[in-house]
Amino acid sequence: xxxxxxxxxxxxxxxxxxxxxxxxxxxxxxxxxxxxxxxxxxxxxxxxxxxxxxxxxxxxxxxxxxxxxxxxxxxxxxxxxxxxxxxxxxxxxxxxxxxxxxxxxxxxxxxxxxxxxxxxxxxxxxxxxxxxxxxx
Numbered sequence: 001x002x003x004x005x006x007x008x009x010x011x012x013x014x015x016x017x018x019x020x021x022x023x024x025x026x027x028x029x030x031x032x033x034x035x036x037x038x039x040x041x042x043x044x045x046x047x048x049x050x051x052x053x054x055x056x057x058x059x060x061x062x063x064x065x066x067x068x069x070x071x072x073x074x075x076x077x078x079x080x081x082x083x084x085x086x087x088x089x090x091x092x093x094x095x096x097x098x099x100x101x102x103x104x105x106x107x108x109x110x111x112x113x114x115x116x117x118x119x120x121x122x123x124x125x126x127x128x129x130x131x132x133x134x135x136x
Contacts, residue, residue, distance in 0.1 A: 028101060031074040032060050033082075039074050047101060053093035063092055073100050 028047050034040035040059060044051060056063050063069050071083040073096060087095055097103045098116045106121040107114045110130035115121040125131030 030055060030059075031100070032056070032063070032072050033074070034059065038080050039077070047097075047103070049093050049097050049103075052096055052101075056093055064089055071095055075100075 028044045030040040030042040030044070032040050042055060042059065044055070063072070066089060068086060069089045069092060071085045071087065071092065073083045075081050075083050083100070085095065085099070102116060104117060105114065106116075106118050108121060108124060108130050111128070113121075113124060113130075115124060
C-alpha cells in the first residue's frame with residue numbers, strides 16, 4: 001500500500017500567496033520566559049517559523065547563543081513547568097512551531113495516532129503494523 005494512502009497531513013493554511021506565513025483566527029502567545037516573568041506574553045498576529053525565529057532573536061537572545069539549549073516553553077501555567085526538551089539552538093523555532101503550536105499535524109489513518117512532524121509519522125509507519133511491518 002503506498003504511504004500516501006496510509007496517512008493524512010494537515011498544515012496551517014498560509015495567508016500570503018507565497019506561503020511565507022500562516023494567520024490564525026485566535027492569537028498565539030509566546031510562552032518562553034522573559035526577564036523575571038514565567039512567560040513572555042508577546043502576541044503573534046502572524047505565526048510562521050520565520051516570525052517565531054525573529055521574535056526569539058530579538059526578545060530571547062539567551063536561546064540563540066551557543067550550540068544547544070533546553071526548550072523553555074511553558075507547558076503548564078499553574079505549575080510553571082516548561083518543556084525542557086534538549087535541542088540545537090538553531091532548531092528551537094521549528095520545535096516551537098511543530099510541537100507547541102502544532103503548525104504541522106500529521107495523523108495515521110490506520111491507528112489514529114497524532115504526530116507533530118511528518119518524520120515522526122514516517123518513523124511510526126516504519127516501526128509498526130500500520131506501515132505493513134509486523135512490530136514485535
